[in-house]
Amino acid sequence: MPEIMNQTHPHPYSRGVSIIGVGCTPFMYTVDNEETNGLTEGELYGYAALKAMEDAGVNPQDVDFYFHGEANPYAQSNYLTPNVQIANWFGMKGKASIHHSEACCTGYYAVELAADLIASGKYDCVLTGCVEFGDAYALEDHPYKREKLPMEAFLAKTKYLYERPYTRSLMAGQELIYDDAAEWYKRTRGLTDQEMDDTLNWMCINNRRNASVNPLAIERRTYEQLAQEKGFDNVMDYMRSPYNPKMGDYLRAGGIELKCDGAAAAILCATDLVDKYMGNKSHKAIEMLGAGSAACEATTPHFEVTATEEAVRQVYAMTGVKPEEIDVFYANDFIITSHLVAAEAAGYLPWGEGWKYICEGRTAYDGDKPINTNGGRTSFGHAHAASGLADLYEAVHQMRGEAGEGQMKKIPKTAMLRGYGGAQNICTYIIRTAE
Amino acid sequence: MAIKLEKVVQTFYENLEAGKITGKKCTKCGNVEFPPVYACNKCGCWDMEWVEISGKAKLHSIVLPAALSSKPEYKAMGKFAYGEVELEEGTRLNAVVRGINKKKRNELLEKGLPVNIHAAIWQREAGYKTVVFELDEE
Secondary structure: OOOOOOOOOOOOOOOOOOEEEEEOOOOOHHHHHOOOOOHHHHHHHHHHHHHHHHHHHHHHOOEEEEEEEOOHHHHHHOOOOOOOHHHHHHHOOOOEEEEEOOHHHHHHHHHHHHHHHHOOOOOEEEEEEEEEEOOEEEEOOOOEEEEEEHHHHHHHHHHHHHHOOOOHHHHHOOOOOOOHHHHHHHHHHOOHHHHHHHHHHHHHHHHHHHHOOOOOOOOOOOHHHHHHHHOOOOHHHHHOOOOOOOOOOOOOHHHHHOOEEEEEEEEEEEEHHHHHHHOOOOOOOOEEEEEEEEOOHHHOHHHHHHHHHHHHHHHHHHHHOOHOOOOOOEOOOOOOHHHHHHHHHHOOOOOOHHHHHOOOOOOOOOOOOOOOOOOOHOOOOOHHHHHHHHHHHHHHHHHHHOOHOOOOOOOOOOOEEEEEEEOEEHHHHEEEEEE | OOOOOHHHHHHHHHHHHHHEEEEEEOOOOEEEEEEOOOOOOOOHHHHHHHHEEEOOEEOOEOOOOOOOOOOOOHHOOEEEEEEEEEEEEEEEEEEEEEEEHHHHHHHHHOOOEEEEEEEEEEEEOOOEEEEEEEEEEO
16 A cells, blocks of 8 residues: 555445346447347347346336446447437336446446445435447447447547546556556566466466356357467467467466457345345345445556555445455456456455466366456456446356356355456445345 | 645646746645645645655666557657656656666666666657656666
């Protein structure tokens, strides 16, 4: 923690909040496929929202309010008020909503915002959803056509994530997003360059293994398969080869997000009204225990680690949960180093030992300390705002024992999800299966 | 002191044009905000006064630029790195430090961090000056 870091001490919720339904589209490159080319914001968000309502056992008319998250509606969708434009698609015409963007952290704040609104007592049942066309932008003056957004064009736009008066001028904060966490981890834990490189590669391999058994993931070919196709007997030889080039000081290509399109949603309600809303649904509700949040703009040294430590401190203090009670951990890892540094900051992996767990495969879905069981941003995909709610969708399915081929060996009871993004917001929350 | 609607950013850049690197110092706790802002992030006081920083600093971390983390304009800086910089006044920030390449980084890490550096004024292509840091002469 730096010398100067303001702290917040959130109170427990005024009443219990539960997650009763989740929905998620496949993560996809919509314009690359005839079946998906031409899909619109209302269709993606609407699908995820209705799937969440169906899952919860509610009707759109039962829902009091909705949140709409999209990281970049202006550039990607030609919208300034995207929330207003889609309510008719899922039967909520006339109901109020709020749009929010915390860039890649949007889908995590989406859960916190809905929980806060219910806990306040104002509403009993809230929809929270996010949509993103991360891989395609809307054509001006056309009702549904889009064009592919190349990575270079996307990265050029990311400068708008950073503070204009000083950070962009000083030239450092916006560039450190790629490698600062790896440098910090390697230096503070005493790793060699080779150990750090192997750790980054193993995170990619584990993420992909998880995605390979997830039908909604955008990339399901394992690195072992890719290595074989290129004539490598050993997957790590492939990971260290020019097929996985260094793009940063430490970061290789495999450790960067697969930006794509998708939507996800959840229905939350007051815990004492779960029976009323869920009716004869057989699955258990998932209780939202609390959330911790922090933000450090990019001039702050080690912004990700610093803000994560503060957010984690808050959520543990608010909920009384101990790190050893967390059964599964999710971290937004559009830069793959995130899932290592976040898991250690949360105490999910022991300080200085996390890299060993990763290199031993213990953080894959069938290991004893699973992380990002859906494959994370480098394999499940990154539909920027929607990714956080896609992680919630996966966590809820794991906790219900409904994750199919990718089901963890032991059904998790308690999960922590750590959102990160938007140069840089952190939102961390803990959920637990209701007794 | 009354809260003032003040052009802090413009003044900061005009001071750079005049060869001065400036921040804001809290009159209550002495914390220096760099770059300058309205209020103190250490104690919350908004009674701040302009102060010229000494330029003396230490470098605590080193990340080298690469394909993803550089821009064509940055070539004019020669060899450089990004890192956590601590001003003599105590402020810490991410900044550019000139004079470091892979070989130099290895030498510096061998000797151990932190490394002494100093602030310098650098002309950006867009027509304004900014602050970078440079390694002190050994």
